[in-house]
Amino acid sequence: MLTTITIVAFSPTGGTRQAAVFLAKGLAQHIQEVDLTLPEAHPLNFTKEDLVLFAGPVYGGRIPACMTDKLKKIRGNQTPAIIAAVYGNRAYEDALLELNDVVSEQGFKPLAAAALLAEHSIIHKLAEHRPDAWDQACLADFSNRILEKWETGQREIISVIPGSRPYKAWKSSPNVPxxxxxxxxxxxxxxxxxxxxxxxxxxxxxxxxxxxxxxxxxxxxxxxxxxxxxxxxxxxxxxxxxxxxxxxxxxxxx
Ligand SMILES: Cc1cc2nc3c(=O)[nH]c(=O)nc-3n(C[C@H](O)[C@H](O)[C@H](O)COP(=O)(O)O)c2cc1C
Known part of the structure; x- marks a missing residue:
């Protein structure tokens, strides 16, 4: 187990954060959280010694643009990172790749990536009640695999992350509550x-x-x-x- 991990998440209805916490719990004794959902900006700097878990929800196969804007105020210095795109059972398309690209550009080194399920925040019958106990067990196992990789000193993602560039175009909707x-x-x-x-x-x-x-x-x-x-x-x-x-x-x- 590592001592500390920082979760940097944008999670309007809590599903993304919940999935990130399940993963982080298996990695470190202490979890710090940076909540990008709050309206304020978060200029922050991380060092090589830190480990950061970035988690964002999938909107239309992308990471929300307002999250990307906030991520651009956060700097790493070859800081190891884990990235998670959390989606509601339809598809995550280019979101994980986009998150990878944004945090890499900001000076982070993603060493693991995950596309995780959480209840669809609009149509609740999709992935209802997830992440659940089975997801929690899967994420605990994944944490162990990340720690094994960490101990061997490997710091790069080996697998290809699904998705394509240019990313899927974002279609905005005029419907407000x-x-x-x-x-x-x-x-x-x-x-x-x-x-x-x-x-x-x-x-x-x-x-x-x-x-x-x-x-x-x-x-x-x-x-x-x-x-x-x-x-x-x-x-x-x-x-x-x-x-x-x-x-x-x-x-x-x-
Ligand atoms: C505007 C909007 C667009 C979404 N687009 C997708 C999508 O493209 N694919 C998908 O599987 N889920 C989609 N979802 C579901 C969310 O990705 C999912 O519910 C996520 O867990 C919400 O995170 P939160 O609980 O942290 O707010 C969308 C939800 C919203 C609100």
Whole structure:
């Protein structure tokens, strides 16, 4: 076991963080966390002696652009890293490769990579309740394999990471959450929105230009007043129907 690992994660509804914690627990006694989901920027520097686990959710086969922007404020100095793209049972496409490229550009040396499953934050029946006990066991085993590699002094990913360049084009959606009468205007959604898309004075106003549909405001609203429009959910549910009945497994690269 290593002494300390730092998780740097963007996790609007918690699935990405949960998967990262399962992996990190098998690697080090102490876990430090840098939460890129908070609206503030995080200029940070790491050294050769650190180990950093970068974890991001997959949106449309990519890493969210706002996460990439925040990663560009973090510098490594040949710092060993592990990368994880966490997706909701459809596909991760170019996200893991993109995460690899961004952190490498910032001075990190990825030595292991993983495409992990977590409950789909919009269509919850996909990968429902994951990561689960089986995922946890798989990640514990993967941690051991990473530690074995670490002890031999190898510091590079051997396998090819799936994905292609140029990355898949990101298609934005104009659909923002709708707000019901249950809203108490407490402002928590505006405070926690990673991209500051929600008006602090009028929380029912969400800027469609800024909103990334990350579902954070919906998942944290204490009054359950926010949701995606029913029609949007119906279309998306239909589109993703074929991924609901199957169980994809974590893909691990060393
Ligand atoms: C806007 C958006 C786009 C998504 N696109 C994909 C996708 O392309 N493939 C997939 O399998 N899951 C997709 N998902 C599901 C998320 O990748 C998955 O639920 C992830 O675990 C969410 O992370 P979080 O719980 O840390 O917010 C998407 C979710 C959102 C909100």
């Amino acid at each position: 709708v707000v019901s009468d249950a809203c108490r205007r407490c402002g928590l959604c505006a405070q926690k929105c990673p991209v500051q898309a929600i008006s602090k004075n009028s929380p029912s106003d969400t800027d469609p230009e800024k909103c990334i549909q990350c579902m954070r405001c919906i998942s944290i609203c204490p009054a359950h007043a926010r949701s995606l429009p029913e029609q949007v959910l119906a279309v998306l549910g239909e589109h993703l129907q074929s991924f609901a009945g199957l169980r994809k497994e974590n893909e691990l690269y060393l």
